[in-house]
Amino acid sequence: MPVGPCVAGSRVMFGPIETNLGRGRGFTAEHVGFYAARGGAGVIVTEVASVHPSDWPYESAPLATECAPGWAEIVRACRSGGALVLAGLGHAGGQGTSAHHERELWAPSPVPDPRSREVPAEMSVAQIDEVVAGFAAGAELAVAAGCAGVEVDAGEFALLRQFASGLTNRRADGYGADRTRLLREVVAAVRAAVGSERVVGLRLSCDELVGAPGITPDVAVRELVPAVAAWLDYLVPVRGGGLAATPARPDAHTRPGFNRALCDRLRGVAPALVLQGSVVDVAMAEASARAGVALVEMTRAQLAEPDLVALLRAGTPERIRPCLLTNQYSAVRDPANVVISDEGEPRTGHETTDPLVPRGPFSGVGEVRGVAGRVLVVGGGPAGCEAARVAAALGLRVRLVERAAELGGAMRLAARLPGLERYELLVEWWRRELNRLGVEVRLGCEADLGELLAAERAGVAVLVATGSVPREGVEPAWEFLAGERLRAQGAVTLYDPVGGALAIGLAELLAGAGRAVTLVTPDAVVGARLPPGSLVAANTRLARAGVTRVTDWRGPPPGGAIDCGHRLSDDTFPRGHPRAGDAVAPRNVHQAVLEGRRFALSLVGRP
Numbered sequence: 001m002p003v004g005p006c007v008a009g010s011r012v013m014f015g016p017i018e019t020n021l022g023r024g025r026g027f028t029a030e031h032v033g034f035y036a037a038r039g040g041a042g043v044i045v046t047e048v049a050s051v052h053p054s055d056w057p058y059e060s061a062p063l064a065t066e067c068a069p070g071w072a073e074i075v076r077a078c079r080s081g082g083a084l085v086l087a088g089l090g091h092a093g094g095q096g097t098s099a100h101h102e103r104e105l106w107a108p109s110p111v112p113d114p115r116s117r118e119v120p121a122e123m124s125v126a127q128i129d130e131v132v133a134g135f136a137a138g139a140e141l142a143v144a145a146g147c148a149g150v151e152v153d154a155g156e157f158a159l160l161r162q163f164a165s166g167l168t169n170r171r172a173d174g175y176g177a178d179r180t181r182l183l184r185e186v187v188a189a190v191r192a193a194v195g196s197e198r199v200v201g202l203r204l205s206c207d208e209l210v211g212a213p214g215i216t217p218d219v220a221v222r223e224l225v226p227a228v229a230a231w232l233d234y235l236v237p238v239r240g241g242g243l244a245a246t247p248a249r250p251d252a253h254t255r256p257g258f259n260r261a262l263c264d265r266l267r268g269v270a271p272a273l274v275l276q277g278s279v280v281d282v283a284m285a286e287a288s289a290r291a292g293v294a295l296v297e298m299t300r301a302q303l304a305e306p307d308l309v310a311l312l313r314a315g316t317p318e319r320i321r322p323c324l325l326t327n328q329y330s331a332v333r334d335p336a337n338v339v340i341s342d343e344g345e346p347r348t349g350h351e352t353t354d355p356l357v358p359r360g361p362f363s364g365v366g367e368v369r370g371v372a373g374r375v376l377v378v379g380g381g382p383a384g385c386e387a388a389r390v391a392a393a394l395g396l397r398v399r400l401v402e403r404a405a406e407l408g409g410a411m412r413l414a415a416r417l418p419g420l421e422r423y424e425l426l427v428e429w430w431r432r433e434l435n436r437l438g439v440e441v442r443l444g445c446e447a448d449l450g451e452l453l454a455a456e457r458a459g460v461a462v463l464v465a466t467g468s469v470p471r472e473g474v475e476p477a478w479e480f481l482a483g484e485r486l487r488a489q490g491a492v493t494l495y496d497p498v499g500g501a502l503a504i505g506l507a508e509l510l511a512g513a514g515r516a517v518t519l520v521t522p523d524a525v526v527g528a529r530l531p532p533g534s535l536v537a538a539n540t541r542l543a544r545a546g547v548t549r550v551t552d553w554r555g556p557p558p559g560g561a562i563d564c565g566h567r568l569s570d571d572t573f574p575r576g577h578p579r580a581g582d583a584v585a586p587r588n589v590h591q592a593v594l595e596g597r598r599f600a601l602s603l604v605g606r607p
Contacts, residue, residue, distance in 0.1 A: 010042030011289055012309055013274055015236070015299040016088035016151065016203070017249075018333045019047055019340040019349065022060030027070020033351035034340075035074045038302045039081025040309035043295060045151045045201075046074060048088035051134035054127070056100040057092035057157065058333055064089060064138030071145035086199060087142035087150045089190070091131055093159030094120035094168065095242055106131070108162050108169040108176070113242055128175065128182060131159065136189040149199025149233070152190055154183060156240040156248040157333075161205045164224055166213025167243060180227040191231040201234045201274075205248075206262050208241035215241070217265050225270050234294060235270040237262040238277075247533040249300065250278065252325035253419040253541065257284050263293055280304075280323040282312065300330055303342040318432055319359075321345055322425035326501070329590055331531040344426050346594040355601060360393025361437045373397060375603065376455045378447045378573070379465035381409025382589050383581025385430035387463050387596035392437035394604050396461075400439055403446040407431055409467050410582075411589065413481050417505030418512070423589075449573055461578075463599050465592075468567035468582035474557065477502055477564040491516040495553075495561040499528035503564035504538050511545035518548040520558055525551060 014035075021030040027046070035044055049062035056063075062070075067087070075085045094107030097116055106127060107120035123131075139150045154160035162168040163175060163182040175181050191200050206220035215224070225235065237259055240248040250258075259277035266273060272294035279285055280301040288296050302308050304323035311319050321344050329341040329348075341349040347357065373396040377388045380402030388400045406412060408427035415424035434441055452462050470476035477494070480486060492510050496503030496519060503519055504527050511517045519526055519542065526549045527538045542549060557563060566586035569579075580595035581587050587595070 025063035026066040036077035039078035057096035075146035090153030091159040151201040209244040380407040383592040383596035384465035390600035474563035495557040
């Protein structure tokens with residue numbers, strides 16, 4: 001695909017996203033490595049820093065007064081890539097938590113947050129003044145540290161959005177009579193603090209998705225944007241708020257590019273526009289740039305492929321690792337404090353500790369655990385494909401044997417389910433990479449123990465990545481998905497002891513085909529292991545599809561139910577051989593990819 005002006009000209013933004021990479025409330029070396037890996041983007045907006053101590057929305061949330069050294073290091077680390085680094089500044093208001101600073105939350109009115117159920121305190125005018133001053137002071141610190149400017153957060157989790165919305169602002173004073181007032185005061189103060197030569201951007205929720213008296217596109221066009229446009233260099237229209245079930249960065253059930261209509265509505269009203277909204281494919285980014293947006297935010301796309309811009313500049317877009325849009329590792333604003341990462345690129349979030357995987361192929365590696373650095377990978381699922389790819393990129397001669405007619409293992413079946421269709425893209429990416437790197441791929445060919453033992457005697461490094469097998473006495477979901485019963489008629493009962501995406505996707509698929517579906521789980525809620533932002537949306541979809549949900553199930557699986565639980569490791573080969581993926585124990589894509597990669601790196605003495 002030819003590279004157009006959007007990405008080749010670095011009109012790509014890496015937007016502010018929670019990382020849980022912090023210690024204390026400043027930026028760390030891990031943050032620096034994280035942003036430096038994406039330094040080829042045109043614009044990088046750092047994780048939103050709270051502008052006042054009254055705001056501590058999650059445990060590792062940055063605080064602007066402690067961020068100056070980190071901002072300076074991030075700017076220096078991204079300089080060689082040419083990225084323009086902007087500091088994200090905000091305040092979560094009533095959408096924060098009192099757990100960390102043990103004080104009241106500040107908000108325009110004492111309206112409880114639907115997610116946390118905490119009731120905030122109504123801010124006094126003096127407290128409002130403190131927050132305005134905090135934005136200005138944070139902006140001054142950021143530009144003094146070398147940032148090219150700041151981006152003000154009035155998006156999904158933002159005090160400024162709460163003041164602008166009739167749902168959360170019920171004040172009887174001037175800030176209630178004019179809901180644009182605080183937004184106007186903050187943006188004006190930030191512009192005064194940084195001067196005319198620095199960049200000021202605004203991330204603004206232009207649709208809370210719940211109608212009046214909340215923020216609607218009409219309100220954004222008529223009132224909010226005109227109130228601040230004169231002080232802005234760019235606007236990022238986003239959607240969502242405290243009452244919206246759909247987050248600003250939803251999973252793949254929401255069509256990518258969903259904010260294009262908002263951008264269209266704001267043409268001529270806003271300054272330069274940035275398209276945000278699950279833009280993860282280059283073709284969409286290019287089309288949007290040609291349609292007139294100034295920048296395209298591709299945040300999760302660059303979690304999956306940090307070298308996205310570099311690969312496009314090199315004229316090799318086919319080598320870009322696709323983003324799956326599952327949010328399984330990218331939505332980390334959660335009490336579990338999971339470090340941000342990506343399903344297909346486990347080095348994301350671990351840039352300072354995990355070795356950089358070469359693009360290869362390289363030659364001259366020499367003797368590696370045997371004769372001339374040869375590798376045999378048995379199994380072509382995620383673990384096997386990644387092991388073969390990395391080993392070949394390191395210069396080893398690799399042969400991959402897969403008993404099925406196609407690569408991908410269970411991922412190819414998962415790609416049939418609603419919301420998981422993009423799994424197919426990652427499988428195809430592996431196929432192209434293995435071909436590019438010269439891996440010998442043998443499909444429809446089942447290795448036996450004799451072949452493994454002969455390979456080991458010849459000094460070949462062997463990896464068993466044969467996946468899993470069904471448990472006896474149940475009808476497994478994967479076999480059902482691949483078989484003829486999937487297309488039959490009649491009622492179906494699914495049993496889900498895992499709480500993941502498989503049972504929900506299968507229920508949606510069957511209900512969409514007109515079948516009566518009952519989903520049974522021992523958990524208190526269906527989909528208990530889904531990312532927080534996907535859980536409510538998944539249950540909403542199941543309810544709309546007419547799926548009967550039975551929770552808190554006690555006892556064995558219902559008779560005749562399709563089992564959506566974990567399968568057993570394939571133990572065709574003895575356990576003495578190196579293993580990865582489901583052949584070790586039940587694994588998700590991220591874990592399987594990581595194990596396959598670590599095996600390959602271990603062959604050349606890398607950790």
